[in-house]
Every structure is written in structure tokens, then in C-alpha cells.
Amino acid sequence: MSLKASGKLVALSRPSLGPEEEQAVIRVLRSGRLVAGPEGEAFEDEFAGLTGSRYAIAVSSGTTALFLALLALDIGSGDQVVVPAYSFIATANAAKTAGAEVVLADVELSSMNLDPASLARAINSQTAVVMPVHQFGLPANLEAIAQVAAQADLVEDAACAAGAQIKSQPIGRPHGRLACFSFHPRKVVTTGEGGMITTNDELLAERLRALRQHGFSHERAELPGFNFRLSEIAAAQGRVQLERLPDLLSKRKSVARQYQECLAGLDWLGLPPDENDERHTFQSYVVRLKSGAPGTREQFMTHLKDTKIECQAGVVPIHQHPAYSRNAHMPLPVSEQLGRTALFLPMHAELSQAEVERVCTAALQFGRKEIPAKC
Template structure:
């Protein structure tokens, strides 16, 4: 079976965890601080603030920005549902914007149609690791006083105009096992604002003025104060120890994924009816996912293709979900989102991970090409 992904974990991560266990301090502490500093340095950001997930990072960001009831936050519907949920956690209303067909990201053009006087922020998702065009979006938002928050859950290792994604704005990362590097679960906020970073660290630890680790390490009695309503969004040192090892592998992971993706594109480039991902002119993708679109004139259902590949021992996933079509979002108003609905209906994600070899890629590509060829000869439905 070829899985959709498999984290690159081994003896180094196990040794790092054992070191933390032997230290006696397993909660948020020195390893988390080291991981925050290392990620920030690697991505060209000023500060890193580790959290339990990218979801809680997004919520924390909006809360710290003062987003709340009566405010609107523009989001792409074409994203994991956490992007839509974060404004709702803050009491704000998510407003859906459509996306670009090629990059699957919101653009200045699709965003402008969703802005209103009530818009406080926009969450820009770098979908599947594909960088969004930030310059155009910022040029639209900043004169209007709209804050840009980047959902870079999938984009660690991607670049925008020669810099790592994460080097600007307030940026949320994910370390879920589906991402390039993992801590099991976990996330992080990146910011160049030191004052904001200090507040975010306080907020993620119940609003406590001094961290638990600092309090326990002190040689004098420290009685902590809780200066504002906060949350329990702390990462553990166990997770951070894994993350530090994983971060050291990032460059190798990106290089391998890009090489495997290039092989997919070489093998599938001449298959009629398929549209394949590629770097945009302003940046590079880490290929967190290799997303294939089935052209509308290809009379083949996406789920039929997925089942055919599964029958051949190849796991796939549907393309990116459309939040506005989910039952939990039924009460939210949604404009016409034709590109979003096409992409969520007509795309699928192929296996791609560091441990794959070229023979695996060739097997997947051959199975997909065969499915498309059968459809062209026999017409729908085929099995």
C-alpha cells in the first residue's frame, strides 16, 4: 500500500524525547523556547510563539488583534475548516472569498469582492504549500486598515519573492503529521512585533504574567498574576524536542518533495484531461500536497478515480474541502464561489512524502493515467 503520506521520523527524534524525559521537565519549557527561536530564524521571522495547533494559533492571532463580535474576517472557503472556524471562535463572522483556479489561493481580485466596512482581517491561506501573491493582497488591504494574517499551515519551506513564507505579517504554522515537519500535533505564530509576541505568549498560558517554567526555575518565591483572560494553548517540551530534530531535516524534505513532484509532472504532463500544479512566477511551493485537477470535459467522476487507485493499493484524498458546503457552515451566507466548487469537486491529492521512491511515483502515475485512458475509450461510468 502506498499511503498518502508518512512522516520522516526515526532514532534522532526518539533520542530527543528521551533527553526531555530524563530532564524531568516535559511541559512547556526550554525546548519550546529553543524551537520557537529556531523556527523564527529559519523562516526569517522576528519571533515564534508555539501553540497546540495551527487552529489555536489562528484563534490566538485574531483574539490578540481585537477581532470580535460585529467584525468580519475574509477567508477562502477552499481550505481546511479550521480557517473558517477561527473567526467564529473569536465571535466574528467569516466571509467567503473565491480562489484562483491555478494556485487555489485567494487573490486581490477575489478578495476585493468580499471586503466591507466591517472587515477587520483577512486570512490568506497558502493552500497545499502554494504561496499566495501577498504583495497584491497587502496593497489592497493595508490602505483600508485590514490586517493580513497568513495561514501557512501547509507552507513551511515554500518561498515568496525569494524569502521564506513566514518572513512577513502574522503567520500561523502547523506541525500536524500531514505537514512537512511534525511534532505530532502543534502549531506556531510568527511575528516581527516583539510586544505582540510577549502578549501572545501570555495569552497562550492562561494570561499568566510569568511562565510556569520561569516560576519553577526561580530561586525566589514568585506569585503569578493573571493579567487578562487567556487560553491553554501550550506546546510541550516533548513535542518541541521532536520539532527541533525535524526542523533540521526541512531542507532535505523540501528538496525531495520537489524532485518527486517534478517526476509526477513529467509522467502526467501529456495525459489529456489533467491539470497539474506548478510554481507561480513569484515563488516556489514545497509540494505539501500534489493536487491534480480533472478537467471539466473529462467525463470521469473524481471519486471513481480515487476508488480505482485504492483498489490498486494507492491511497489518495479528495481535493481541498469547501467549508461553505459543510453542514457546520450552513448558516453562514455564501456568495457564488464557482472556482472553489469546481476545485473541491474535481481535484484529488496524490501520495507524496520524503520516503517515497521514484518507482512509487511511477506506479501512482501509471494508475492515474490508466483510469483516464479507460474513461476516454469506454465513456462514463467505467470500472
């Protein structure tokens, strides 16, 4: 049977928003207080609670969170910041726009996270910060990274990792000095645009609050700053999303389980690794084509799109963007392999079992395999 053009489009990603979010937004609109109010403060307190950190500072995006985290640490010209080459470009942009030199290290094939062995080769006496990314919501190996990077500060790019855990400890409870989250619509918790920085360091928290608001503290600007505040509307929406987080995570996990059950038999398809000490948020479900695949990634994507399934090529390795073509100081073979072979399959909390079945069936047809009964 051909699946061509059967059924509605299966969306790659979509935020899960309902009447509670609507009511929260209307409550703020009716209050007339749109910035710097009680919703933002409560959102910060609740996020600090979720992550087990002493301070949480809400900002306008994940990118501004990363940028301010580096500024708060006084990172700038003369400093090197190590970033995994296989990451969304925002991680590198934060370091570069802060004035630092971006040094790229490679990732591990299975976890797609920073490889401690490659990190060891990237580090030198100028390394001021290492930015491990919890890629697609799977926690990076922070213990090994912290050991290798003992002389540097860790700023975690936890954009995809609200709700992730490592050895039962929430991501955001600072293993390093600061962790930065995104609330972009493709993230597990969304406020439209938005971000959060967590830390246990009181001075850093004060500096971050000043930096996000024109440098102000105690009614005077102590340093030059920005307007990177989060609106009250966004914060109110975020509070509802945080309350719903256990449910949002469990729905994503059940989609991931269904993919795992149906697709594990395809020896040409690399699936996200099983969780061991980590709890994955499945912010995205990224697979990779292995050698022996029945076609190229592009052919696989065309096949999925022909069957009305949205998909997307995985992230472009940072050094393959013209802006960073000079930042590859060492071979980055795994990032490049993932750049050629990885793709996003549909993943969000609103996916129905039937939609996941359609994705699995399409993948199995590409592999021309018997379709297991449970699919």
C-alpha cells in the same frame, strides 16, 4: 497489464521520523522537564531564524495558533474576517470561535489560493482581518492581497507552508502582522500536534505568550487565557525536523518533479502550477480533473484505490459544511468546482521512485495513454 492489487499500499501521507527524533524525545523524557523548558525556547528561536521573523511563539496546534492570533488582535463580535472558501475548515473555525463573522471569498483555479479580485468584492468597512491561506504549501499572492486589503490586518494561514518562500523571502517573515503554522503529521515539519505563530510585533508577541498560558505575564494574569502550550517532547522533535527541513523539502520536490514529468501530458488532469516567484513546500500534491476526463473524480479515485494507491477527495469548500452554509454571501464557483474535481495524490518524503511510478502508471491507464519511457 492490469495493475489491480499489485504491490504494497502506496500511502497518501506519512511523517518522516528517524533515529534523531527518537533520541531527541528520549533526551526530554530522561530530563524530566516536560513543559515550558529549554526545548520549547530553542524551537522558537530556531523557527524565528528559519522564517526571518523577530518572534516565534509555539502553541498546541495550527488551529490554536490561528485562534490566538485573532484574539491577540482583539478580533471578535462586530468584526468580519475574510477567509478563502476553498480551505480546510480550521481557518474559518478560528475566526468564528473568536466571535467574528466569517466572510468567504473565492480562490483561483490554478493556484487554489485566495483570488484578489474576489477578495475585493468581499471587503467592506467591517473587514478587520484577511486570512490568506498558503494552500498546500504554495504561497498566496500576498502583494496583491495586501494591496486590496490595505485597511485590514493580514493573518496568514501558513499551516502547510513551513519552508515556503515568495521572491526568496521565507513565508512567516510577516508580510502581514502574524503568520500561523501547523505541525500536524501531514505537514512537512511535524511534532504530532503543534503550531507556531510568527510576528515582528513585540506587543503582539507578549500578548500571545500570555494568551497561551492562562493570561499570565510577570506572574499575574493580565487577561483571561488558555493552556495552549506545546510540550517539550513535541518541541524537541520539531527541532530535529527543522534541521532536516532542507532534505525533507528536496525529497518532496523530487516527487513533484516526477509527477510533473509523467503526468503533464494528460490534458484532463490539472497539476499544481510551476513555481515562479514562489517556492512550494508540496505539503500535499493536489490535482484536479478537467472537462474531457475519461471518468469522474470518484471513478478515478476508485481506480487508484483498486491499484492499492491511497488518495483522498480534496478539501470540502467551507460553505458546504452545514456549520457555514449561511456564510456564502457571493457566488464561489471556483471553490465549488475544486470541491467537485480536486483530489490528493500520495505525497511525502518517504515515497520511493517506484511508488511514484505506480501512481503515474495508474493515472495514465485511467487516461488510456501510452506510458512515457521515463515513467
